[in-house]
Amino acid sequence: MADTSARTLKLLSIFGTGAALTAAELAARLGVSPRTVRRDIDTLRDLGYDIEAVRGAGGGYRLGPATRLPPVVFDEDQAVAAAVALQTVPAVLSGVRENASRALATLHRAMPARSRLHAEAFTVSAARNYWEFPAPPIDAEIVRAIGTAIGRRHLVRAEYTGDGEPVTLTLEPHDLVVWAARWYLVAYAREAAGWRAMRVDRITPRAPTHTPFERRDVPCGDPVAFVMTTHDRGDVAAEWPCRGSAVLALPASVVARFAPGGSTVEYRTHGSCRLTLGAWSWPGLAGLLLTFDADITDIEPAELRGALRSLRTRIGEGLRAGPGG
Structure with a gap:
């Protein structure tokens, strides 16, 4: 039963x-x-x-359209998903920790005992993923302002801080994307007459414009794919004990898709780009470069070049010593 x-x-x-x-x-x-x-x-x-x-x-x-569901109808899997989401949201949004805690307590009270037991098994402790250096939590009010403009299809006037001085932009906001623990806005910038993937933590919206716009087709047919393959999305190189760069014989869009968090990709030519990234050690950094399986040139600094030479020597010795070497 x-x-x-x-x-x-x-x-x-x-x-x-x-x-x-x-x-x-x-x-x-x-x-x-x-x-x-x-x-x-x-x-x-x-x-x-x-x-x-x-x-x-x-x-x-x-x-049926006239049917009203009870205020909370969660099956066990949904309850667990909601509980985990409420525990982790403060890591990406600031100003919501107290509200998330209250919502989680309300959810627990509404759950049957078995569902509550399963949800509590997923209790999240504060932990640091040392392979990623995500940006600080985003101000929830900024996300709310941009999200409201997206839902209403209203233009956004905002200050955007890129690599240089802040600039004022008129944006047609289409989608918010969270990828690699960072928030991005996919928008059409009217001043540049082009699409942008922009770090939300660098955007300061002005007062609502209440000016409508017609939605366009997002590049790649998918906002997530657009963010993942855009090399100039406002990322900055994270602080690591060892940091270096090299020119890879791959398109910037390909490298941007697979580059580790906290790295930057600079367009050079149609088929090449410079990747700047970091790691705990120079051999570790050299190994990350090799995972792209592409020709690499213009390697900096000298410590990274030395690590690559050392790996080449070790790999060569291993091949000669192994079966059939």
Whole structure:
């Protein structure tokens, strides 16, 4: 009976997304047979929920438009996801720690005992990922201002601090992207008549413009792909004990996609770019460069060149000593 109730609750949460799904699709999500799904749908109908049958190609079942769900309907997996998200959000947004803690406490109180036990198993302690040096948490008010402009499709006037003096830009904000623990705005800059991927921590919005704009097609067809392949997105080289650079015989967009966090990519030619990055040791830094499997030139500083020579010698000796060497 408990399994049936848990499954019915999960089915209700799936219907809460508003999608129309076939019995086979619902069965695959729940790990049961289509016949069991139909019985669970009858159970929900007996409880007063309006579950519509959508006929024709692509039909299935969906929640009726007049149906009101309870204030909180989380299945076990959703509860865990929400609890983890509420614990980690202060790492990327400032000014929300107290609100996130209160929301997490409310969520715990609303959970059944079993779901609460599973969620608490994912309690997150403050930890530092030493392979990444993310920017400090973003001011939640800045994210709210930009996010509101995106939702309303209103122009944003903002100060942007790049490599030089701050500049005032008129932006058509399209999407916010969080990648490698950093916030980026994907926007069309009217002054430059071009698309930009911009670090949100360098943006200071002015007062709302209330001026609408028509949404454009984002480059790459996807804002995340655009951010990941844009080399001049405002990143700066992180502080490491060892830091160096080299010119790689690869397009800047390719290197930007796979460069470690805290590195910078500088466009040189259509097929080459300079990558600046850091590591705990010079051999470690040399190893990171080699992972790109491309010709490298103009290597700086001398310590990095020495580490590459040392690796070449060690690899050569290993190959000669090994089977068939």
